[in-house]
Amino acid sequence: MPTTPVITARHLSKTYYTFRKPEGLRGALRSLFYRERVAREAVKGISFTVAPGELVGFLGPNGAGKTTTLKMLTGILHPTAGEAYVLGHIPWKREKSLLKQIALVMGQKSQLWWDLPAADTFLLNKDIYELSTSDYRRRLKELTELFELEDLLHIPVRQLSLGERMKCELAACLLHSPTVLFLDEPTIGLDLVSQRKLRHFLKEYNARHQLTIVLTSHYMQDVKELCRRVVVINHGVIIYDGSISDLLAQHAGTRLIKLTWAEPLPDQQVQEDMRRSLMTLAENSERRFRIAEFDAWSTVLEVSGGATAAGRTAAQITAVIPVSDVQIQEPDIEKVMAELFSTAPASGTDGAGDERAGSRL
Structure with missing residues (x-):
């Protein structure tokens, strides 16, 4: 039987409205009566x-709509249109039964009290999420061991390094055993x-508890190591949803194919002969290729x-040219993502068509 999704978004939209004011005193006076x-x-x-237990990378350039989407799915923002369900709940209704099952960690915002030890924030979260003392101690023990927090719990947060603070942030968000982590x-x-x-x-926590995780990051190494599936958003629309390999x-x-010669090419003439042989193979190959680098x-x-x-190209070449090693290099995912963002159609999907209407006060 098909698994019921943990998160469902259907035609979800969010529009922000701002007012544009011309510069200068005249613009300021005019905006008292008319604003664009x-x-x-x-x-x-x-x-x-x-799906339950899935770890999904939600990717896109700055301003693509990633954080806005996460804020709608956690109930911080109301959508302009569309619908969403997280664990069967409408997130912006902010029902306690849902809030006890989700958590949000934002790399640029902190829930830890700056002048107090992280242990005090953990105690506060214990009361907020109504954890029993036994459950709290059990969860704290597990998270302390997993995140290696033994020496950090009783140090004021402001004295911790950024990496230490982020480990404490994650522990604070996982203390109540959420089902979904953003x-x-x-x-x-x-x-x-x-x-x-x-x-x-x-990765370790996800393997232990089958926690559903939606991750946004500009570091492709995070995505490559953690996520089997990525959703790519640009100009507010999804332009790809699938595996990284696809x-x-x-x-x-x-x-890129790197071929190491069976023997070093001894002189300039031999090197030129080898280069010409490769160019001849390129002209007759099923897939055209070019020489990116060449040496002895x-x-x-x-x-x-x-x-x-x-x-196939490597097999065709090695059938006639002796080599000691063949390496087929995977493309750089960061380069692929940059090209994908730059070539994604912007017409009708960016802010260029922003609605502008005069609003009298």
């Missing part, structure tokens, strides 16, 4: 579902070691198409 209202569509009719750029500002540790903690296959136009020890070829095309 500007409507900006941050999210435009998106639809998707998330993470908005949790690794922002962290060093590489702290990022790696945080990813390990999240994303690369669909939007990465080339693969190896060459790197850029092949159009996916991994299958690269494999």
Whole structure:
């Protein structure tokens, strides 16, 4: 039987309204009687579902609508149109039965009391979520061991490093055993070691408890290590929903093949002969390729198409040219995402068509 989604969004939209004021004293006086209202569509009719235990990456450039979507799914914002259900509840109704089952961590905002130890925030959350003393102690013990918080609990938060604070933030949000966790750029500002540790903690917790996680991040390493599925949003609309491997296959136009010669090419003439041989193969190959790098020890070829095309090209070349090693390199996901964002159609999906209407006071 099909699994009931934990999160369902149908044609979800959010429009922000602001007022535009001309500069100068004249503009200020004029705005007392007439203001130009500007409507900006941050999210435009998106639809998707998330299954129980799924860890989904929600990706997009700045201003794409990621955080707005998360705020609607957690009930912080009301949508302009559409509907959403989280664990069967409408999130912006803010029902206690739902709030006890979800958590939101925002990398640029903190729920920890700055001048108090994290342990005091944990005690406060115990009362807010109405945890029994036994459940609280059991959960605190597990989270303290998992996030390695033994030496941090009783130190004022302002004296902790950014990575230590983020571990405490996560522990505070997981204390009440939520079913769904929303993470908005949790690794922002962290060093590489702290990022790696945080990813390990999240992966471990997800494996233990089958927690449903929706993650936004600008760090592609977070997504590659944690998420099997990604939802890409740009200009307020979803432009891709699927696996990372399919994303690369669909939007990465080339693969790189590195060939290491069986023996180093001894002189300039031999190198030129090898280069000409490769160019001849390129002209007759099923998939055209170009020489990206070439030296006496190896060459790197850029092949159009996916991994299958690269494999066939490598087999065709190694059948006639002796090599000691073949490496087919996966495309850089950050480069693919940047190209996807830049080539996504903006017509009708960005703020260029903002509704503008004069509003008299």
